[in-house]
Amino acid sequence: MAPLPLPAGIEPEDREPSRAAPAPRVVPRTAARARAAPTPAEAAAELWAGMQLPGIAPAGALQRLARSALQYTPRVSLEPPDGLLLEVQGSLHLFAGVAGLRRVLAQECRRLGVTPVLAFAPTPLAALALARAGKTHAVLDAAQLVGQLATLPLATLRWPEEVLGRLARSGVRTIGAALRLPRGGFARRFGTAQLATLDALTGRTRDLRTALRARVRFRRRRELLCELESHQAILATLAPLMAELGAFLMQRQCGLLELECRLEHRHAPPTCCVLRLAAPLADARRLATLLGERLSALSLAEPVRGCELRTAALVPQRTDSLELWQPGEHGGALSSEASGLIERLRARLGEEAIHGLMLLEGHRPEKAWGKTAPPAGSGSGPAPHRSTSRCSPPVSRRPLWLLPAPRPLTVRDGLPRRRGPLRLGGEPERIETGWWDGEEIARDYYTATDSHGVLLWVFRERQAPHGWYLHGVFG
16 A cells, blocks of 8 residues: 655655554643743744844934834834844745845844844854854854854854953953853853853853834825816815725724824825824814814915825823813813814914913912913823922912003002002912013002902012002903
C-alpha cells in the first residue's frame, strides 16, 4: 500500500510510525506561564531592521522618517536620538527579500536627506548594535546571532560610561567577552539592567518595544462635474463627505474639535472654512449644520469646482452621564447645551466675537479679569487659569457688569446722584494699589441704590477733589 502523503512542511524523517507516541506531559500552569520568553527558534520568527542615522537633525526628522517607514511595516519603534527599528519579517515577500527591502529603505532615507547604516537581525537590539558598528550584513539565522555579535564592541550597546570603564579595566571590551562571564557575578558587579540587555540582545528574553502609532485623520476630496455658486448646492455636494466623516468617527469612537472645508476655484486661491468646536463632536448632522452656518457667511471669489474635508487630530469620545435635573433646575449643569450654544454663536458671529474669561490676581477691578482664547472642550488645551490667591477680593461684593471706564457722577451736598440721589449701603471697601506700575488708585467703593431700585457699584476718590464715579451695575 502506498504511504499517505505527508502534510506540507513535514519531512519523512519527522514521522516515526513504528515508535509508540509518548504520553503527554502535564505542565503546571505556573510553569507554562513562566515560559513567556521565546526560545532562539521562536525569536527567529521575527526579523528586525536596525537603522543607524548618523548626524540626523533636527529632532523632528526622526519622527518624519518613522512615519514614512509605516508604509513598509506597522511595527516601527523609535530609538532616539539617531536610531530606528522596523520589524520586517512579514514584509519581505513584498520587496523580493532582504536585498529589495534594503534598497527601498535606503532610497526613502535619501529622499528625506539621511544616509542610513542598515542591518538585519532576529532581535531589535542586535540589529541596532550591528548598525551602530557599521556591519551592514543580514543575520537571518538565530543560531548564528551570538557568533556575529561576539566581536562587536560593548560601546554599541550604549551602556553608561562608568560600566564600560569598569568592564574595560577587567579586560571585557566586546559583547562576546561579556556573554562569557558568569551571569550571577555579572549581575552583582555591573547591574541587572545590563544583564537584561544581554538577554534581550541574544533573544533569551523578549524585547518589547513601543510601536509608533500614526495619527489618524480624515481627508476626503470630491471633484465636481459642474461649477457651483449656490451655498445650498455646495452643502448638498458635501453631504456624502459628511456621512463618510460620521461613519469614520463612529468606527473609532472619536470626536473632533476642528474641521476644515476647502473649496477650490478655477483661478482664485482655494477658500478655506475652518469650523472650531467647543467640545469633541462626532454627530455628522450637527457638524453639517454648523458647517452650513459658517459657509453661509462666506463670500466666494469664484464658482466652486472641487471640495475637500480635513480634520485635525481626533479626540477620544467620552459619553457623559445625563443629569438628573434639567439645566437651571436645582443646580443642573448646562453640559452639552453650553457647548452647543458656543458653537452656534461661533458659526454665526465668527471666531473673534466669542471669547472666554479668566480671573487675574489683582485688587484693581478693571485688572482683576482678562480675556482668553475662545472656550474649548476638554482635551483641546489647558483650562483657563483661576486665581486662588488669598488676597483676591470677595466676588459677592463685586458686580459682574463693569463699565468700560468709570463714569463721573454729579454730587450734591457731598452725596452722589444718578437720576436722583443715591442711597449708600454697607461699609466701604477701600482699594489702594498700583503704585509700582504707574497706575495707582486710592478708592472707597460702596454699593448704592438709585430711585428705581437699581443696585450700583460706586466709588469715591480718596485724593482731591474726591470725585464720585459709577463703576459697575449689579444684576
